[in-house]
Amino acid sequence: MMKEGLIKKKEAWFESWFDTTYYHLLYQDRDDKEARFFIKNMIDNLKPDHNAHFLDLACGRGRHAKFLSELGYDVTGIDLSESNIEFAQQFANDTLHFEVGDMRQPFGENRFDYIFNLFTSFGYFDSYDDNLSALKMMKRALKPDGVLVLDFMNVNKVRLGLVEEEVRQVENIEFHIERFIRDERVIKKITFEDKGHHYKYEEKVQLLDKGDFEKLFQEAGFTITQVYGDFDLSEYNRRDGERLILVAE
Incomplete structure (x- = not known):
């Protein structure tokens, strides 16, 4: 079963992701x-x-x-x-x-x-x-x-040193993190599994x-x-x- 972090209509990524316990974890x-x-x-x-x-x-x-x-x-x-x-x-x-x-x-x-x-x-x-x-x-x-x-x-240093893939183990959860730049934004895709459910969230920050x-x-x-x-x-x-x-x- 896939639980999407971005499924709510018109809800910005930060409105859903920041409210989760997983973000703080x-x-x-x-x-x-x-x-x-x-x-x-x-x-x-x-x-x-x-x-x-x-x-x-x-x-x-x-x-x-x-x-x-x-x-x-x-x-x-x-x-x-x-x-x-x-x-x-x-x-x-x-x-x-x-x-x-x-x-x-x-x-x-x-x-x-x-x-x-x-x-x-x-x-x-x-x-x-x-x-x-x-x-x-x-x-x-x-x-x-x-x-x-x-x-x-x-943002200039971010462009030069972007870590494209990372796996981070926090307590019993393995967070898979993918980073890339698109449309002048640095985008971070975060996927993980917890208690039999798969989760996917996204962060997007403008390169100002x-x-x-x-x-x-x-x-x-x-x-x-x-x-x-x-x-x-x-x-x-x-x-x-x-x-x-x-x-x-």
Whole structure:
């Protein structure tokens, strides 16, 4: 029996895949230490006021929002996945809040001092207009002197070093992963079997480079003030850098 991850009508891949327990199982070993290192470096660089209000946009299960809160800031986490937000609510307190929301739809006006969109949580949508709508909503939600930090993969390095096939054993499940580039998207097909059922999911992320973001940011009303190439905030290197990290106002 084949269970398809993409069978629901008009449901985007991220709406089905991110809500599964298998997604979190596959990526359970993501490096929290590295994430905390990056966030701490960014905070040291931005030097926010102690009463600044942060938004972690596409917050997942809330781990990074929780870390920001532990640094002493008022933090809101927003994610499209209801199950992610339900999980994150266990961390909620007087200065840490979570909401279900779509970044393409309004989520406030003049509400936040800083918006963090981290770890390639952008480029999932099908169209340029959706990307632009998301950035316009971020601009709207920021206070007049607010700052956006958007962290994305360095697509040039991805193109050069794409691992086409991989098998990953996690607990009792063997995930078969196939990667390829099509229509200016990096596509990851994930297949596995569990309890006698076969599953198939897909991830698709647009290959947006620095020039693409510069155009989008300008149209959304942002001015890019800093560009970094890794979590240590080193200089952006188009060919060899690990990340594309944009700071904009």
